Amino acid sequence: MRRCQKVGGTVLSIQDEMENVFVWEHLQAYEGPSKGAWLGMTFNPKGGTLVWHDNTAVNYSNWGQHDTGPSMLSQNSCYWIQSSNGVWRLGSCTNVTMGVICKIPRGRGPPSSLPENTTAIAVVVLSTLALCAMLGIAVYLYKRRRSAERGAFESARYSRTTSNPSESAEKNIRVSDMEMNEQQD
Structure with a gap:
């Protein structure tokens, strides 16, 4: 009993x-x-x-x-x-x-030490953990992408397609000097 x-x-x-x-x-x-x-x-x-x-x-x-x-x-x-x-x-x-x-009367079960809304609490906690995990992954991928872009720019070499006027003039002078030297020989 x-x-x-x-x-x-x-x-x-x-x-x-x-x-x-x-x-x-x-x-x-x-x-x-x-x-x-x-x-x-x-x-x-x-x-x-x-x-x-x-x-x-x-x-x-x-x-x-x-x-x-x-x-x-x-x-x-x-x-x-x-x-x-x-x-x-x-x-x-x-x-x-x-x-x-x-x-036991219908609708009643054994007394429980857990709150009645245990399922709702579990869903909220699991949803929050999943959201935090997704945010963490997004931040990680964003930082990884940013660091990859920075590294690419640091090691890149640039070549100019147009010379500034003083370089152009200098080349012309060298070429003309070379031509004059060749003619004198």
């Missing part, structure tokens, strides 16, 4: 045949070492009836042939659903071979 309270539920109660079949089918799938699961009911000596843990009357039952007599019911009895056939049985409350099924 304490295990179920920790997750915000109660020990299994079965309200009708459809729910009994549902529980029984699931017990068969997970049978393993367990012979069945505890039912969350107790005997009310004042009324001589069985009640669920929320004090509602047990209006549906699926007792085996030998477990139906009122003399069999007592405050010291515990009740369980058998995994092999879905039949309800009386049993010793100290029997450790029974499993526990907790019934």
Whole structure:
């Protein structure tokens, strides 16, 4: 019972045949070492009836042939659903071979230490990290491109296609001097 309270539920109660079949089918799938699961009911000596843990009357039952007599019911009895056939049985409350099924109201789950909007927080954090990574890559590529351009200009050689007037005059003088020297020879 304490295990179920920790997750915000109660020990299994079965309200009708459809729910009994549902529980029984699931017990068969997970049978393993367990012979069945505890039912969350107790005997009310004042009324001589069985009640669920929320004090509602047990209006549906699926007792085996030998477990139906009122003399069999007592405050010291515990009740369980058998995994092999879905039949309800009386049993010793100290029997450790029974499993526990907790019934939790729809829409509620076990209490969590994480905030309810964990998914939204994770999306925001991951988006921010992705944006920072993209910005980092863009800055890196920009700096790399700028340094490549600077290096290209530093090692480039320029040649002039037009000479300034003094160089042109100097060349003409040299050429004419050479021609004069050749003629004198």
